[in-house]
Amino acid sequence: MPFAIRVHEVGGPEKMLWEEVETPRPGPHEVLIRNRAVGLNFIDVYYRNGLYSDSLPLTPGAEGAGVVEAVGSEVKEFKPGDRVGYAGGLGAYSELVIRPASRLARIPADLDEKTVAAVLLKGMTAEFLIRRTHRVQAGETILVHAAAGGVGQILCQWAKHLGARVIGTVGSEEKAALAKQSGCEHVIVSRSGPVSKQVRELTEGKGVPVVYDGIGKATFMDSLDCLAPRGLMVSFGNASGAVEPFPLGILAQKGSLYVTRPTLMTYVAQRDELEKSAHDLFSVIQQGAVKVSINQTYPLREAARAHRDLEARKTTGSSLLLI
Ligand SMILES: NC(=O)c1ccc[n+]([C@@H]2O[C@H](COP(=O)([O-])OP(=O)(O)OC[C@H]3O[C@@H](n4cnc5c(N)ncnc54)[C@H](OP(=O)(O)O)[C@@H]3O)[C@@H](O)[C@H]2O)c1
Incomplete structure (x- = not known):
């Protein structure tokens, strides 16, 4: 048996x-x-x-x-x-x-x-996130949380292959080297202060058109602050816990933002x-x-x-x- x-x-x-x-x-x-x-x-x-x-x-x-x-x-x-x-x-x-x-x-x-x-599973997730949830363009700057993780390393390499400039976040200095090897041009160690502040500095204040966030509760609100007006927040996981409910009006205040909570199963149904x-x-x-x-x-x-x-x-x- x-x-x-x-x-x-x-x-x-x-x-x-x-x-x-x-x-x-x-x-x-x-x-x-x-x-x-x-x-x-x-x-x-x-x-x-x-x-x-x-x-x-x-x-x-x-x-x-x-x-x-x-x-x-x-x-x-x-x-x-x-x-x-x-x-x-x-x-x-x-x-x-x-x-x-x-x-x-x-x-x-x-x-x-x-x-x-x-x-x-991790790679088909990267595929739908960067080619179908949002179609990553050459020359675009994107933000990827947990860039040294399972989905993160694949997503960053593939996005770089598509010509994107990737900013990754990691939880420690040791992981930063791995994120760089996976194609991140800039790596933010998340324990070093708000990620959004550093993303603004790296994008001349503009913010990014898309954030890929699989961390969830701990990063969701700061991820919104990383986005350019009309940017897309892709909240695809809950490694730190489920995202808490929030007033929709926040999306208007922060620049007519879009939010999606996609799952692989819908994209390969x-x-x-x-x-x-x-x-x-x-x-x-x-x-x-x-x-x-x-x-x-x-x-x-x-x-x-x-x-x-x-x-x-x-x-x-x-x-x-x-x-
Ligand atoms: N929507 C979908 O269809 C789909 C499909 C596959 C995976 N996912 C999601 O994608 C995310 C990544 O999945 P994975 O399996 O590849 O895991 P993983 O990224 O290898 O591991 C999770 C990473 O999240 C970061 N993290 C930040 N805060 C954390 C906390 N409080 N507790 C634990 N981890 C924390 C850690 O990286 P740092 O230390 O570098 O911050 C950790 O290594 C997960 O949220 C997962 O549910 C979603």
Whole structure:
């Protein structure tokens, strides 16, 4: 019987238990995958601690890659032995996982499963954020929070590849060097005072047309102060906690600003969107424009240690849970 991480009640990392589970059976349109590697993401923390909810017990995990073990009776596109990746849903912290065939990405011959598990969710997120939520233009200056993080490093490299000038924020001096390597022209260490003041200095007082903010509660209001008039605030995550409600009139006062709170799932809801996003991500990796940094690995059964490191801001780039 396979093993999986299970959460019977929400709470701290210690609530994740390594347990034997039933072997899952794929439905007619589903695929059973033997995971080779699982990607660590902040969304896993939200499900574990109850910020996002699902029925219990739950197995966290949205990103992984492995080999098809069995397919449902109606699945024609995949067969046992195929190498696939997936992004979204729950249940990835497991030796065996089920996904609908329509949600899988075939792994190109020149990429390995670890790379895909480290990048598929984070990289498709970067793709929709910089090419569809706001279309980043060559010569544009953009602000990216947590630039040395998982999504951050990929987003910064890709935005630079598109010709943008990237200002990144990081939590420490050590992370600043990594953000620079990821294409940031300027790096602001966020503990050194308000980010907005430094962004104004770096943009001759104008502000930036778009802010990518996955930190949430701690940075939201200051991020609004980084924007040029009619700029777009892209609030795409809650690493410091959920953004608190605020009066809409603030957006008028600060220059007719726009705010969006996008999720990957809306942007890859259709099969063709998923295929294109994954294809474009694999292309920038294959060209060498985006390098995937797997900076931490943990045995899957030690997922609690990985969560502690992620929440303590100790990780950089991508982290993998290995089976
Ligand atoms: N909307 C979507 O579809 C979507 C998809 C994927 C990810 N996301 C979001 O994107 C964000 C980044 O995800 P990730 O998995 O790549 O994580 P990550 O960026 O590798 O880790 C989070 C980073 O946030 C920064 N941070 C600032 N304040 C923090 C706090 N109080 N607690 C913890 N971290 C804090 C830290 O970097 P510094 O120390 O450098 O500040 C930390 O390393 C998350 O908010 C995630 O939910 C959203």
